[in-house]
Amino acid sequence: MSTSELNKSFHFWKQVRRKVVNWTTLRRIMSIVLFLMAWSILVQFTGHFQQIPKPLAVFHALFQLEPGVIFTEILRSFLRVLGGFLIGLLIGFPLGVAIGYSRIANYLFFPAVEMVRPIPPIAWIPLTVLFFIEIESQIVFLTFYGAFFPIVYNTMGGISEVDIRLPRAAMSFGINRMGMLWKIILPAAMPQIFTGMKVAIGITWLMVVAAEMIASKGGLGYWVWHHHTLMEYPMVILGMGIIGLCGALCSLGIDAVGNHFMKWRNIF
Amino acid sequence: MNNQTNTISKEINESDFVFEKASFFSKIFNIKTVLNTVSILSLFVIWGLLVHFGIYRFVLIPGPAEVLEWGIDWMGSKDFWIDASLSTLRVLGGFTFACLIAIPTGLMIGWNKVFSDLTFPTLEILRPIPGIAYIPLAILFFPWEEASVAFICFVGAFFPILLNTITGVRMIDRDFFRAALCLGSKPKHIFWHIVVPGALPSISTGAALGMGIAWMAVVAGEMISGKWGLGYRIWEAYTLIRYPLIVDGMIVIGLLGLCSSVIIRYITLLLIPWRKAITESLDESITK
Numbered sequence: 001m002s003t004s005e006l007n008k009s010f011h012f013w014k015q016v017r018r019k020v021v022n023w024t025t026l027r028r029i030m031s032i033v034l035f036l037m038a039w040s041i042l043v044q045f046t047g048h049f050q051q052i053p054k055p056l057a058v059f060h061a062l063f064q065l066e067p068g069v070i071f072t073e074i075l076r077s078f079l080r081v082l083g084g085f086l087i088g089l090l091i092g093f094p095l096g097v098a099i100g101y102s103r104i105a106n107y108l109f110f111p112a113v114e115m116v117r118p119i120p121p122i123a124w125i126p127l128t129v130l131f132f133i134e135i136e137s138q139i140v141f142l143t144f145y146g147a148f149f150p151i152v153y154n155t156m157g158g159i160s161e162v163d164i165r166l167p168r169a170a171m172s173f174g175i176n177r178m179g180m181l182w183k184i185i186l187p188a189a190m191p192q193i194f195t196g197m198k199v200a201i202g203i204t205w206l207m208v209v210a211a212e213m214i215a216s217k218g219g220l221g222y223w224v225w226h227h228h229t230l231m232e233y234p235m236v237i238l239g240m241g242i243i244g245l246c247g248a249l250c251s252l253g254i255d256a257v258g259n260h261f262m263k264w265r266n267i268f
Numbered sequence: 269m270n271n272q273t274n275t276i277s278k279e280i281n282e283s284d285f286v287f288e289k290a291s292f293f294s295k296i297f298n299i300k301t302v303l304n305t306v307s308i309l310s311l312f313v314i315w316g317l318l319v320h321f322g323i324y325r326f327v328l329i330p331g332p333a334e335v336l337e338w339g340i341d342w343m344g345s346k347d348f349w350i351d352a353s354l355s356t357l358r359v360l361g362g363f364t365f366a367c368l369i370a371i372p373t374g375l376m377i378g379w380n381k382v383f384s385d386l387t388f389p390t391l392e393i394l395r396p397i398p399g400i401a402y403i404p405l406a407i408l409f410f411p412w413e414e415a416s417v418a419f420i421c422f423v424g425a426f427f428p429i430l431l432n433t434i435t436g437v438r439m440i441d442r443d444f445f446r447a448a449l450c451l452g453s454k455p456k457h458i459f460w461h462i463v464v465p466g467a468l469p470s471i472s473t474g475a476a477l478g479m480g481i482a483w484m485a486v487v488a489g490e491m492i493s494g495k496w497g498l499g500y501r502i503w504e505a506y507t508l509i510r511y512p513l514i515v516d517g518m519i520v521i522g523l524l525g526l527c528s529s530v531i532i533r534y535i536t537l538l539l540i541p542w543r544k545a546i547t548e549s550l551d552e553s554i555t556k
Binding site for chain 1: 299300303304306307308310311325326328329381382385386387388389390393394395396397398399400401402403404405407408409480483484487488491492499502503505506511514515517518519521522523525526529
């Protein structure tokens with residue numbers, strides 16, 4: 001290896017080191033360490049916190065997990081979330097586009113949507129249990145309902161907030177109505193549509209946990225509740241962590257899809 | 269050619285005249301109000317028809333007339349007022365605490381890099397856990413039931429407010445900071461005169477979002493561990509086969525949620541008068 005090459009690789013490692021080992025990373029690690037320390041100290045020394053398990057106990061619980069059981073639970077919750085989310089997208093996205101793009105559709109659908117929207121999805125649980133026979137379809141309906149309104153509202157808002165100069169420019173080039181929708185309005189509204197989808201998947205996870213806690217037919221929410229009734233609190237915290245991880249993964253997935261659809265964002 | 273233009277202009281004049289004459293009627297019976305009424309009426313009519321003809325399992329769902337009857341009964345009883353006020357108090361408690369903690373933390377995270385590094389990673393780890401997953405821990409931790417429900421509201425409202433506050437601070441134009449530094453302001457002045465007002469519009473968005481999620485959380489919390497409250501009431505109505513009461517409860521919850529978000533909007537309009545013009549034009553663009 002010649003000296004110049006050595007120099008180059010040395011320079012490269014120096015740059016890497018500068019980006020990875022610096023005060024910011026140290027402080028970020030410190031943040032988590034401090035949190036864990038505060039948690040253990042609070043549990044150790046204050047009477048009120050004593051029932052909450054320590055971080056170490058949660059860590060030990062990680063090794064007591066049976067991989068088969070936990071993965072089936074995760075898969076169940078995932079399928080419910082995805083089912084509800086996709087149905088919400090299939091119905092909510094076209095409805096949002098129609099309300100945002102067509103004045104007649106706005107007059108016809110918006111008041112009805114606006115009247116149902118303030119009812120939180122969780123308040124629908126009793127009616128859903130009454131209406132649907134199968135527990136799976138109950139849970140999927142609830143997740144659908146949670147995903148529906150954020151998608152509709154953000155699609156609509158994104159379309160109505162498109163910079164008016166873009167459609168005008170397209171119009172002066174003689175675009176037709178469908179071309180305007182597909183080539184101008186939807187791409188311009190895309191960022192907010194994906195924001196809506198991210199909000200929707202967050203609410204979907206919330207709904208799936210609530211529904212599973214009440215329905216008690218498998219899934220992560222049920223798993224957490226089950227361990228709560230068994231008084232195995234480290235498992236409860238672990239379950240919360242797993243739910244959080246799944247939610248974060250879903251939201252990252254939507255980000256990835258969004259980046260794929262909005263490549264033009266990287267240009268600017 | 270000349271003749272043609274003449275007829276066109278004449279037509280326009282005539283139609284103008286007709287329009288002026290019918291302006292009163294056209295104000296009430298224009299396409300917007302007609303379609304809007306159709307929209308709202310059709311919601312109730314479809315609901316009523318589905319229940320009336322008992323399609324699929326709609327036999328079990330109470331119809332509009334029944335709901336109205338039970339609703340009036342329920343409004344007259346003392347239980348209703350206790351339920352509604354207790355739920356509202358729980359939401360308000362959780363929401364107030366969330367505001368008190370999330371807004372200062374968010375302002376500091378958005379403003380100060382060191383503070384952000386020290387706290388944000390932890391919060392980012394905790395954020396994806398939905399508030400409802402905290403129910404078992406809340407039951408365990410708080411001996412007092414009210415506190416555990418309020419805590420779930422707190423968790424639900426906390427993260428929307430925090431994240432919106434952070435983005436609000438980070439969206440402030442850097443030039444404001446530079447101008448203030450040029451004019452010799454201290455960090456204290458920058459904080460109170462640039463960071464806080466600059467983030468206010470975003471905070472109000474976050475507060476409205478957080479309020480919505482707090483209402484969701486209170487219903488869930490009351491359903492799972494409650495003795496009073498609207499969420500408990502609709503679950504009890506389900507178990508006692510008083511089905512119309514479920515729908516009434518849903519409507520009341522929806523109305524209270526709507527009222528609280530309208531109140532938040534109104535308060536923020538008072539706090540940020542310079543923003544009023546922008547939000548008004550936005551509202552118009554959405555509704556038109």
